[in-house]
Amino acid sequence: MIYLLPLLSVVIGYIMALILKPENRKNLKLLLAFSGSFLLALTVLHILPEVYESTLHSHGEGHEHEHLHNNSIGLYIMAGIIFQIILEYFSKGAEHGHVHIHKHEHGHEHGMPWLLFISLCLHALLEGMPVSHHHDMAWGIAIHHFPIAIILTAFFINSGLNKIAVMLFMLAFAAMTPLGTLLSGQLECVSHYYTEISAVVVGILFHISSTIIFESGENHKFNLAKLLAIILGVIMAYYL
DSSP states (O other): OTTHHHHHHHHHHHHHHHHHOOOOOHHHHHHHHHHHHHHHHHIIIIIHHHHHHHHHHHHOSOHHHHHHHHHHHHHHHHHHHHHHHHHHHHHTTGGGTOOOOOOOOTTOOOOOOHHHHHHHHHHHHHHHGGGGTOTTHHHHHHHHHHHHHHHHHHHHHHTTOOHHHHHHHHHHHHHHHHHHHHHHHHOHHHHHTHHHHHHHHHHHHHHHHHHHHHHSSGGGOOOHHHHHHHHHHHHHHHHO
């Protein structure tokens, strides 16, 4: 199930985009706000405490050791934030739905956006790694990827990208998170550095989720519907 949820969310989002051809993104923005708060709450409530707890157990409970290794974990988290900012330079913010759906000119076709493709796949791969230890995160990633899949599919199709290329792109994107989960559980070298990798992913998720929350409203303004969506996301993550 932890492998299927993130995979199916992208596939279903892709199919819905083909059928519905969304142009009004108001409802998608509410779903993005919900997914951002849900993902942020899961990160804070589940992954972050486990990262610090595992560090404490690994290095003893002395005050100096605790302070030193808490600082090192903090550095990994900051590295994750900076790494995500670098990825977004190439992906143009597609990880949080920051692409503009527009109609392309007839007879004009764009080439495959390889930098966007690689950065999105790398982002999704890293997101999947904590899922091997925190199965609840599969729901968070799935809910996060669903509106992104709809927005990306609509964006690529309306930009004139070949439909076969769009399908292959979305299938590859869908497979990345389950692949990250599989690698985290099976590869010894990944398992050995699981705490450090998780801290980097925490930074990535911090940046992504907070950006989604603040960008999912018109002119970055909060309204009641968005506020309720954010609160609902936090409550659901707490009880998951």
